[in-house]
Amino acid sequence: MDWETVIGLEVHVQLSTVSKLFSGSATKFGAEPNTQANIYDLALPGTLPVLNAAALGMAVKFGLGIGAEIGRRSVFDRKNYFYPDLPKGYQVSQLDFPIVGKGSLTITMDDGSEKVIGITRAHMEEDAGKSLHEDFHGMTGIDLNRAGTPLLEIVSDPDLRSAKEAVAYLKKLHSIIRYLDISDAIMAQGSMRCDANVSIRRRGTKEFGTRTEIKNINSFKFVEKAINFEVRRQQELIEDGGRVVQETRLYDADKDETRSMRSKEVANDYRYFPEPDLLPVVIDEAYIAAIKATLPELPDARGARFVSEYKLSEYDAGVLVATREMADYFETVANGSGDAKLAANWVSQDLLGLLNKHNWEISQSPIQAQRLADLIKRIKDGTISGKIAKTVFDAMLHDTASVDAIIAAKGLQQVTDTGAIEQLVDTVISNNPDQVQQFRAGKEQVIGFLVGQAMQLSKGKANPAQVNELLRNKMKTK
Amino acid sequence: MIEKTVAELAAALASGDISSVELTQAYLNRINRYNPTLNAFITICDESALQQAQAADAARAKGKNINPLLGMPLAHKDIFCTAGVKTTCGSKMLHNFIAPYNATVVEKFNAAGAVMLGKTNMDEFAMGSSNETSHFGPVRNPWNTEYVPGGSSGGSAAALAADLCAMATGTDTGGSIRQPAAFTGITGLKPSYGRISRWGMIAFASSLDQAGPLAKSAEDAALMLNVMAGLDEKDSTSIDKPAEDYTTTLNDSLAGLRIGIPRQHFAKGLSADVETAVRAALVEYERLGATVKEIDLPNNHLSVSAYYVVAPAEASANLSRFDGVRYGYRCADPVNLEDMYKRSRSEGFGDEVKRRILVGTYALSAGFYDAYYRKAQKIRRLIKDDFTRAFDTVDVIIGPTSPHTAFKLGAKTDPVTMYLEDIYTIAVNLAGLPGISIPAGIANGLPIGMQIVGNDFAEAKLLNVAHQFQRETDWHKRKPVALGKGA
Numbered sequence: 001m002d003w004e005t006v007i008g009l010e011v012h013v014q015l016s017t018v019s020k021l022f023s024g025s026a027t028k029f030g031a032e033p034n035t036q037a038n039i040y041d042l043a044l045p046g047t048l049p050v051l052n053a054a055a056l057g058m059a060v061k062f063g064l065g066i067g068a069e070i071g072r073r074s075v076f077d078r079k080n081y082f083y084p085d086l087p088k089g090y091q092v093s094q095l096d097f098p099i100v101g102k103g104s105l106t107i108t109m110d111d112g113s114e115k116v117i118g119i120t121r122a123h124m125e126e127d128a129g130k131s132l133h134e135d136f137h138g139m140t141g142i143d144l145n146r147a148g149t150p151l152l153e154i155v156s157d158p159d160l161r162s163a164k165e166a167v168a169y170l171k172k173l174h175s176i177i178r179y180l181d182i183s184d185a186i187m188a189q190g191s192m193r194c195d196a197n198v199s200i201r202r203r204g205t206k207e208f209g210t211r212t213e214i215k216n217i218n219s220f221k222f223v224e225k226a227i228n229f230e231v232r233r234q235q236e237l238i239e240d241g242g243r244v245v246q247e248t249r250l251y252d253a254d255k256d257e258t259r260s261m262r263s264k265e266v267a268n269d270y271r272y273f274p275e276p277d278l279l280p281v282v283i284d285e286a287y288i289a290a291i292k293a294t295l296p297e298l299p300d301a302r303g304a305r306f307v308s309e310y311k312l313s314e315y316d317a318g319v320l321v322a323t324r325e326m327a328d329y330f331e332t333v334a335n336g337s338g339d340a341k342l343a344a345n346w347v348s349q350d351l352l353g354l355l356n357k358h359n360w361e362i363s364q365s366p367i368q369a370q371r372l373a374d375l376i377k378r379i380k381d382g383t384i385s386g387k388i389a390k391t392v393f394d395a396m397l398h399d400t401a402s403v404d405a406i407i408a409a410k411g412l413q414q415v416t417d418t419g420a421i422e423q424l425v426d427t428v429i430s431n432n433p434d435q436v437q438q439f440r441a442g443k444e445q446v447i448g449f450l451v452g453q454a455m456q457l458s459k460g461k462a463n464p465a466q467v468n469e470l471l472r473n474k475m476k477t478k
Numbered sequence: 479m480i481e482k483t484v485a486e487l488a489a490a491l492a493s494g495d496i497s498s499v500e501l502t503q504a505y506l507n508r509i510n511r512y513n514p515t516l517n518a519f520i521t522i523c524d525e526s527a528l529q530q531a532q533a534a535d536a537a538r539a540k541g542k543n544i545n546p547l548l549g550m551p552l553a554h555k556d557i558f559c560t561a562g563v564k565t566t567c568g569s570k571m572l573h574n575f576i577a578p579y580n581a582t583v584v585e586k587f588n589a590a591g592a593v594m595l596g597k598t599n600m601d602e603f604a605m606g607s608s609n610e611t612s613h614f615g616p617v618r619n620p621w622n623t624e625y626v627p628g629g630s631s632g633g634s635a636a637a638l639a640a641d642l643c644a645m646a647t648g649t650d651t652g653g654s655i656r657q658p659a660a661f662t663g664i665t666g667l668k669p670s671y672g673r674i675s676r677w678g679m680i681a682f683a684s685s686l687d688q689a690g691p692l693a694k695s696a697e698d699a700a701l702m703l704n705v706m707a708g709l710d711e712k713d714s715t716s717i718d719k720p721a722e723d724y725t726t727t728l729n730d731s732l733a734g735l736r737i738g739i740p741r742q743h744f745a746k747g748l749s750a751d752v753e754t755a756v757r758a759a760l761v762e763y764e765r766l767g768a769t770v771k772e773i774d775l776p777n778n779h780l781s782v783s784a785y786y787v788v789a790p791a792e793a794s795a796n797l798s799r800f801d802g803v804r805y806g807y808r809c810a811d812p813v814n815l816e817d818m819y820k821r822s823r824s825e826g827f828g829d830e831v832k833r834r835i836l837v838g839t840y841a842l843s844a845g846f847y848d849a850y851y852r853k854a855q856k857i858r859r860l861i862k863d864d865f866t867r868a869f870d871t872v873d874v875i876i877g878p879t880s881p882h883t884a885f886k887l888g889a890k891t892d893p894v895t896m897y898l899e900d901i902y903t904i905a906v907n908l909a910g911l912p913g914i915s916i917p918a919g920i921a922n923g924l925p926i927g928m929q930i931v932g933n934d935f936a937e938a939k940l941l942n943v944a945h946q947f948q949r950e951t952d953w954h955k956r957k958p959v960a961l962g963k964g965a
Contacts (some may be wrong), residue, residue, distance in 0.1 A: 045565075271794075277681075
């Protein structure tokens with residue numbers, strides 16, 4: 001049977017504000033339990049929320065970043081449920097009037113095809129605390145450091161048709177959020193979380209199938225795996241004559257499977273109603289304009305500019321703009337070296353290879369952009385060959401000296417002095433009479449071997465073009 | 479001394495006729511004598527009150543702090559959080575709760591140098607109109623101890639009427655300042671919503687709750703409001719509107735004042751005694767140069783129903799934090815989380831609180847939201863519109879505060895009958911307007927209250943209108959005869 005997968009993602013990102021959404025407590029990751037919870041976070045009676053203006057600004061920034069409608073009058077609501085790590089017994093969220101309305105983003109698949117994915121809405125809400133079940137025999141520990149941390153929940157339209165598209169969407173969202181600098185968006189740390197709504201239907205039908213919601217997916221890789229598992233599960237279920245039950249399922253990365261989270265099929269009634277402790281948030285054009293003025297160039301626009309300004313291929317541009325840090329790095333190298341093409345190659349191959357090998361972020365790179373630019377400059381002006389440059393690059397990992405100093409200290413300058421090269425060439429000719437004979441007999445390809453010998457003798461420092469030319473001349477004239 | 483108004487006591491303190499320590503001690507003595515009968519206080523702060531009084535006297539001697547309330551003994555309703563002093567909200571749920579912080583109202587009185595005598599009894603979580611729902615037992619009316627003092631600020635009202643303090647704070651969600659003020663013969667002001675910070679005031683219904691002064695005169699209420707009012711950045715619903723000196727306009731002439739009397743407040747259900755007293759007061763106002771005309775508040779009859787959807791709905795969420803997890807009452811030996819929630823809340827809350835949580839939860843439930851909560855909010859707008867229209871042609875609206883005088887303890891057992899107690903006051907909360915209750919007569923040995931309602935932020939006008947009446951009459955000076963004079 002031919003099935004079509006339908007996926008919608010709900011992504012929560014922690015906004016990287018200094019303090020919480022409605023209180024002055026700090027939001028640093030990894031602090032001692034309950035050291036970042038004040039009387040509001042603890043829900044002491046009589047305490048009241050005050051909206052963090054920075055969180056609002058970030059939410060609006062996101063909305064503008066995806067070209068969405070901005071709610072001129074957005075309203076906070078209470079979502080009521082009991083849980084020990086939800087101190088007030090309700091979460092302050094937004095239901096009917098979110099801060100960000102309809103928007104979209106464009107994803108690019110591996111084959112280069114593009115697709116526009118709708119974003120239904122994004123709203124502000126406060127995070128819950130954490131319940132810690134280990135370490136407390138038969139009891140639960142409550143850590144309220146996270147309680148009240150500002151979240152932006154971004155809800156996509158059900159426009160995604162495969163796990164790969166879902167991952168591409170998530171990566172693009174991640175990229176935009178990082179460009180906007182509104183969240184660390186680190187899935188492993190929970191500052192970006194993803195729930196996937198997955199259903200299948202027979203290709204060609206219009207109605208959606210019954211969906212399940214998968215929670216607890218904490219990496220891009222697991223998003224793909226969890227969705228693929230769930231799609232297979234639903235297909236097998238239906239093909240065996242079964243029926244998909246609308247439920248919440250938990251992804252277990254160790255077993256690579258999704259499991260039903262609740263045995264009972266009880267729909268929660270959250271009894272939303274407008275939060276009376278907060279006034280509706282009314283924002284005007286001037287406010288929006290001021291935020292718009294702070295928007296950075298976003299990945300799509302930057303990629304297009306890289307193609308037109310630096311003459312990069314679409315592919316290279318796509319790789320380089322994936323993160324704002326990478327794109328910034330590239331531009332520093334390109335402008336510092338004056339050779340965008342070389343810069344693109346070195347950044348996307350040598351540097352990225354290095355980072356991947358060590359699992360480093362670009363900010364952790366031991367080679368700063370300006371030093372890589374200096375290195376490329378020395379290739380361009382003939383001081384070193386591209387091959388020698390790799391040696392210098394490796395040396396730069398451990399040596400913080402300037403590129404020129406490293407080249408000088410290691411004596412890696414390219415030998416361009418004709419006299420020195422002539423000596424080399426003469427030695428090679430006298431050491432390899434057979435090959436010289438063959439060349440003279442018309443076996444042109446032997447030249448490669450001879451150049452190689454000369455380069456070896458020079459420890460790679462000779463200018464290979466010069467060697468080549470001189471060898472040919474000498475062998476012809478004799 | 480103890481029977482004097484704050485204005486009079488301020489003069490006595492300023493002139494050195496009496497010290498704050500002496501005055502404080504006099505009130506403490508009287509509290510010790512009468513509180514066992516009245517049950518107006520849940521917590522009495524003898525020691526800290528005398529310390530505060532000493533500090534006030536010292537400050538005065540140094541010429542520091544010339545606030546009229548310096549050294550003035552006051553009682554706080556036990557709904558305001560007080561750092562280091564128990565705040566129970568009249569509930570078993572918080573019988574042992576000591577807040578680590580002060581409510582803004584408390585902070586402001588502290589800054590003014592007032593002396594806190596203690597925390598007053600109240601209906602549990604401010605839910606009640608008779609002060610009979612308190613976990614700490616009912617408060618008795620000083621005018622006749624068989625009668626209720628009204629609620630929910632019944633402890634503050636009784637304490638003030640019995641001269642157990644010079645002034646007291648209260649809160650008013652549907653009439654909880656004005657109705658007990660009426661029942662005990664004192665002056666009680668509910669300011670406009672947002673005029674006074676709610677920070678540190680334990681929430682019942684957030685969109686309706688408002689703190690206010692209970693006082694022995696309108697002038698005293700003005701002096702208190704001067705301290706209490708103002709923007710608080712910790713309360714997002716407090717209004718960014720400069721607080722005024724409410725004493726400066728107290729003596730403005732009432733010539734030309736346009737008074738509206740709502741037809742709906744003089745209809746079936748109003749007792750003859752109360753109607754007679756209020757109509758007599760209106761004659762007095764006419765004598766002072768005011769004109770009186772009938773007005774319509776056509777949606778007034780919907781106010782109690784709308785209120786008993788909105789207020790319980792908000793309360794159902796506001797009271798969710800009382801779960802036995804972090805503070806307050808926790809049941810003994812819970813077997814699991816659900817058991818802890820259920821028993822802590824079942825055992826910690828009284829019947830009326832539970833009733834309202836159930837009603838509110840129901841009103842917000844899926845499928846009922848539109849029929850109840852949304853409709854109630856629509857009615858709220860209609861009620862506000864009624865007032866807005868009325869204030870196009872009148873300056874203040876006057877009527878009875880309550881349909882009758884205080885009733886006997888235990889007389890009203892049916893919740894709905896009790897809810898109808900607030901038929902004249904509730905609409906004012908729904909519309910967010912200021913209202914004041916002042917004494918306007920006595921019937922069968924019990925005080926009669928008259929309500930004056932103003933437009934948004936017209937507190938100064940209300941106090942002016944109330945003060946001018948009190949200059950011409952002495953109802954506010956009448957004391958309960960049931961209690962002896964002096965300490």
